[in-house]
Amino acid sequence: MKKVLAVLLIFILILQPVAAIPFPIAKKLGLSYYRKINFEIKALSDGVGPSSVGVVVNKTYNLPEFIIQYQPGFRDEVIRLVTDSGGKVLKSYDDLSMLKIAIKPEKVFRERWFGFKVEGLVTSPYILSIEANAYIKNVPPLLQLSDPDQLNAEESTMYDVKKDMGILQLYPNVTGKNITVAVLDTGANINLIYNGVRVFYDRNDQSISRVVAVKNVITGEEDYRTITVTNNTTTVHNVDAGIVADGNDVQHGTWVSFAIAGWTGDFNTSGIAPDANLVIVKVLDDSGSGTIADVIEGIKWAADLDLDRNGKPDVDIISMSLGSTYYIKSAASAVKYAVDRGVIVFIAAGNSGFSTEPWVNSPADTPYPGVIAVAALTNQGAESERAFFSSYGPDPDKETRDEIPDIGAPGLKIVGLVKSENYASTSDGFYPAVNLTLSGTSMATPIASGSAALILSARSDYKSRPVELEKLIEDTATRLPNVGVTECKYGLINPAAAIEGKYNYQTQEQVRTKQARYMDLQHSFMSFYEGLWR
Numbered sequence: 001m002k003k004v005l006a007v008l009l010i011f012i013l014i015l016q017p018v019a020a021i022p023f024p025i026a027k028k029l030g031l032s033y034y035r036k037i038n039f040e041i042k043a044l045s046d047g048v049g050p051s052s053v054g055v056v057v058n059k060t061y062n063l064p065e066f067i068i069q070y071q072p073g074f075r076d077e078v079i080r081l082v083t084d085s086g087g088k089v090l091k092s093y094d095d096l097s098m099l100k101i102a103i104k105p106e107k108v109f110r111e112r113w114f115g116f117k118v119e120g121l122v123t124s125p126y127i128l129s130i131e132a133n134a135y136i137k138n139v140p141p142l143l144q145l146s147d148p149d150q151l152n153a154e155e156s157t158m159y160d161v162k163k164d165m166g167i168l169q170l171y172p173n174v175t176g177k178n179i180t181v182a183v184l185d186t187g188a189n190i191n192l193i194y195n196g197v198r199v200f201y202d203r204n205d206q207s208i209s210r211v212v213a214v215k216n217v218i219t220g221e222e223d224y225r226t227i228t229v230t231n232n233t234t235t236v237h238n239v240d241a242g243i244v245a246d247g248n249d250v251q252h253g254t255w256v257s258f259a260i261a262g263w264t265g266d267f268n269t270s271g272i273a274p275d276a277n278l279v280i281v282k283v284l285d286d287s288g289s290g291t292i293a294d295v296i297e298g299i300k301w302a303a304d305l306d307l308d309r310n311g312k313p314d315v316d317i318i319s320m321s322l323g324s325t326y327y328i329k330s331a332a333s334a335v336k337y338a339v340d341r342g343v344i345v346f347i348a349a350g351n352s353g354f355s356t357e358p359w360v361n362s363p364a365d366t367p368y369p370g371v372i373a374v375a376a377l378t379n380q381g382a383e384s385e386r387a388f389f390s391s392y393g394p395d396p397d398k399e400t401r402d403e404i405p406d407i408g409a410p411g412l413k414i415v416g417l418v419k420s421e422n423y424a425s426t427s428d429g430f431y432p433a434v435n436l437t438l439s440g441t442s443m444a445t446p447i448a449s450g451s452a453a454l455i456l457s458a459r460s461d462y463k464s465r466p467v468e469l470e471k472l473i474e475d476t477a478t479r480l481p482n483v484g485v486t487e488c489k490y491g492l493i494n495p496a497a498a499i500e501g502k503y504n505y506q507t508q509e510q511v512r513t514k515q516a517r518y519m520d521l522q523h524s525f526m527s528f529y530e531g532l533w534r
Contacts, residue, residue, distance in 0.1 A: 176273025376411025
């Protein structure tokens with residue numbers, strides 16, 4: 001009898017990770033039967049320390065933090081559940097039907113009898129999902145390249161990028177004027193000067209900053225640009241640059257902001273849309289790390305920004321060069337909220353294309369229209385290839401199954417401007433800017449979102465219509481024979497074609513070379529095989 005019980009116990013232990021947790025509860029936790037995607041909650045419930053799995057510990061209550069998504073209309077019931085379980089509600093995102101809470105892990109999720117009995121908040125019918133408030137990072141740019149074929153590629157200046165993308169012909173008539181792009185990143189050093197020109201200021205009136213609002217989600221500080229006219233006297237209040245100062249080692253957010261809308265005094269060498277306005281939202285600290293909750297709050301703040309109080313969002317485009325290799329359901333919901341508000345969202349696909357997790361990062365894998373995952377390409381126009389590090393698809397995870405990068409833009413050895421660390425500021429508080437060459441989908445994303453700003457400035461009929469704008473971008477993209485569909489579904493963003501309505505009736509699938517077809521087959525097989533175990 002003891003042998004039978006021993007065999008039965010071993011059998012249960014073998015099957016336990018596969019079939020013990022009931023499917024509805026597994027879904028709430030972001031789990032599949034074969035792979036624990038949101039592994040932090042399980043680890044915490046097993047007694048692993050929060051810092052070991054990258055989970056935020058609330059300093060006030062010394063408890064790990066979680067994000068709950070609940071059924072709309074049941075906020076009070078969920079709050080009561082949390083408080084009755086000894087938890088603390090830290091923040092309520094009513095428009096998103098989300099709460100940020102601090103609570104003991106065993107009150108969220110606890111397994112008994114080898115997982116056949118589950119207790120905790122996760123069993124509530126009011127709760128749609130629970131995620132640990134884990135850390136999320138910027139998509140780190142690559143300072144050194146390892147691919148032998150791309151190692152010796154020449155650097156591409158902004159002039160080179162625009163030339164190969166056909167953007168130069170649009171200037172000076174199409175420059176991104178009256179379009180606002182929100183950059184969610186490590187902040188930005190916005191008081192930059194280059195060849196005597198204030199980089200983020202109006203090119204026609206250098207007393208007026210084009211940064212119309214700033215928000216530091218980490219500290220809670222924010223500021224807004226105001227322009228008032230009294231008795232024929234104009235008074236300009238520019239935003240406090242210190243609120244979103246970028247102390248990142250490569251000034252990630254500064255580089256990204258320049259690529260979108262920096263001005264150098266010359267259209268050839270400026271950012272993609274040098275007349276666009278910027279909103280800088282610091283959701284990542286200077287190490288390039290932030291929390292899921294901070295990213296959610298930054299997305300919502302940008303999408304809700306309404307400085308002129310006309311009931312419409314001021315932000316037209318959100319650009320995010322950040323992500324995680326596992327699906328973040330709460331961040332995806334926040335992105336969908338922005339799209340529903342009329343904002344198109346560009347997100348870096350990720351730099352994990354040469355790793356064991358090569359799939360599209362989250363929240364770029366958000367499975368909703370109006371969200372564009374951006375791949376990094378070599379800067380060769382119609383002959384471009386996927387940069388070797390750029391993440392690809394099809395995603396094997398159940399909730400994001402078959403997600404692949406939508407659009408590509410140059411992201412290999414691109415030259416941008418950042419603050420010089422070798423010179424002090426001028427008497428008026430501006431710092432000299434210097435060139436910095438970086439590679440990554442972090443670099444491709446602002447080039448794509450800046451291109452979208454050009455399109456919107458010429459095609460205002462697409463404003464507040466992110467789904468239709470995404471389709472226009474995809475239908476007019478330059479198809480790339482050397483790139484597989486799994487690497488970039490529609491090809492290179494082509495703002496000139498989008499503005500002129502020059503639709504491309506060939507698909508990316510039709511133009512592929514034999515090598516590109518082989519890569520698609522290989523990626524699809526890898527995804528299928530890995531999907532069997534998730």
